[in-house]
Amino acid sequence: MDTSPPAPAAERKTLSLRQVLLCGAAIVTLSMGIRHGFGLWLTPVTMDRGWTREAFSLALAVQNLSWGFAGPMAGMLADRFGAMRILVGGALLYAAGLALMAVSSTAAGFLGSAGLLIGLAQSGTTYAVVYGVIARQVAPERRSWAMGVAAAAGSFGQFLMVPVENWLIGHTGWQNALFVLAIAACLIIPLAIGLREPAGSRAASGPHQSIGEALKEAFGYRSFQLLMLGYFVCGFQVVFIGVHMPSYLKDHGLSPQVATAALALIGLFNVIGTYAAGTLGQHMPKRYVLSAIYGLRSIAIFIFLQVPLTPWSVYVFSAVMGVLWLSTVPPTNAIVAQIFGVQHMSMLGGFVFFSHQIGSFLGVWLGGKLYDATGSYDVVWWLAIALGVMALLANLPVREGAIARPGAPGRAAAAGI
Incomplete structure (x- = not known):
């Protein structure tokens, strides 16, 4: 283990808080905003190509799984070489995937472009990489809040991009709309330059760990396992709703x-929810914030299924779910940094997010699979409720304090405890 002392904090150059938040928030706005509207393509693509809903759903399920698989590797590379290079590569893959998604004429080609390629792109342009920069460049006492700001920006991107994407589909056709989004994805490249971390600023306080040591420690720690379980549920719920909600509403007239x-509305109200979750995480145990979010989601879905389905019931449900949508992201990532420190933050955040994406895969795929089998989304709605209760219970025993490491004095201070 490398125990050579890093440069003192006072000697390490860091990016300004404003620069980190502006560039990081703009990147998340673009990357998350583009993907949030993919459900709008389900109907036009399947009708134009003559595919089943399961074929479309499988591609987006693979997208989420590919994103999850590549996330730890993208995070590992960002921790080692800096976020900028990973963000630039991810932006180029994003643009290529969107363009190929537009011209794919077979289900297999659509699976490769919309599924595999865009999933790889998202692993390098979303939260794990951006949050690694925030964890390293923002003081611990403001870290949860800063993560909330970045997540709120991603939520605003969802609010902003959905009507834009719907307008593009209606006025230019679904294929040309994807070409426009491919150009928009390239805007991530100049923003990534703003997150180029100064030499030495990625150094962490205390003894350094190898990648193997960090993974062994994290996966052997109960609280890390529970965070992964909760994030699995988050992925299942939000991606099922985000992809299948448009078709569910269309089926009901x-x-x-x-x-x-x-x-x-989900995107708009999520601006409030993510910012609030990040702020609350500075003032109360983050595990309670997470448990409350999962429990309230289950209650919201249950009520939504019980009341008559009208435009206004949809709007109210969307607003409530919006507050709870990505609000799990700031406290979950802040807990990871708080427990393990920031040296391997992007990599560990990537592994936690991988569990999210396994849930996403099952949520979007089962939505299409069970719909085609039963003609209804009812089973998946009820499964989402049950999983929310499970996540509520899983987060309660999470320990948020810095993990004890023999021979590592000052570890708590390094983690911001």
Whole structure:
């Protein structure tokens, strides 16, 4: 183990808080905003290509799984070489994937572009990489709040991009809309330059760990396992709703405009929810914030299924779910940094997010699979409720304090405890 002392904090150059938040928030706005509207393509793509909903759902399920598989590697490379290079590579893959998604004429080609390629791109342009920069460049006492700001930006991107994407599909056709988004993804490249970390600023206080040591420690720690379990549920719920909500509403006779408004409301109210979750995480145990979010999601879905389905019930449900949508992201990542420190933050955040993406895969795929088998989404809605209760219980025993490491004095201070 390398125990050579890093440069003192006072000697390490860091990016300004404003620069980190502006560039990081803009990147998340683009990367998350583009993907949030993919459900709008389900109907036009399947009708134009003559595919089943399961074929479309499988591609997006593979996208989420590919994103999850590549996330730890992208995080590992970002921890080692800096986030900028990973963000630039991810932006180029994103643009290529969107363009190929537009021209794929077979289900297999669509699976490769919309699924594999865009999933790889998202692993390098979303939270794990950006949050690694925030963890290293922002003081511990402001870390949870800063993560909340970045997540709120991603939420605003969802609110902003959904009506834009719907307008593009309606006025230019679904294929040309994807070409426009490919160009938009390239805007991540100049923003990534703003997150180029100064030499030495990625150094962490205390003894350094190898990658193997960090992984052995994390996966052997109960609280890390529980965080992964909760994040699995998060992925299942939000991706099922985000992808299948438009078709669910259409099946019940509601107009496409209602679905567009619903997705936009989720993004708008998630700005509030993610910022609030990040701020609350500075003032109360983050595990309680997470448990409350999962429990409230289950309650919201249950009530939604019990009341008559009208545009206004959809809007209310979307607003409530919006507050709870990505609000799990700031406290989950802040707990990881708080327990293990920031040296391997992007990598460990990537592994936690991998569990999220396994849930996402099952949520989006089972949504299409069970719909085709039963003609209804009812089973998946009820499964989402049960999983939310499970996540509530899983987060309660999480220990947020810095993990004890023999021979590592000052570890708690390094983690921001």
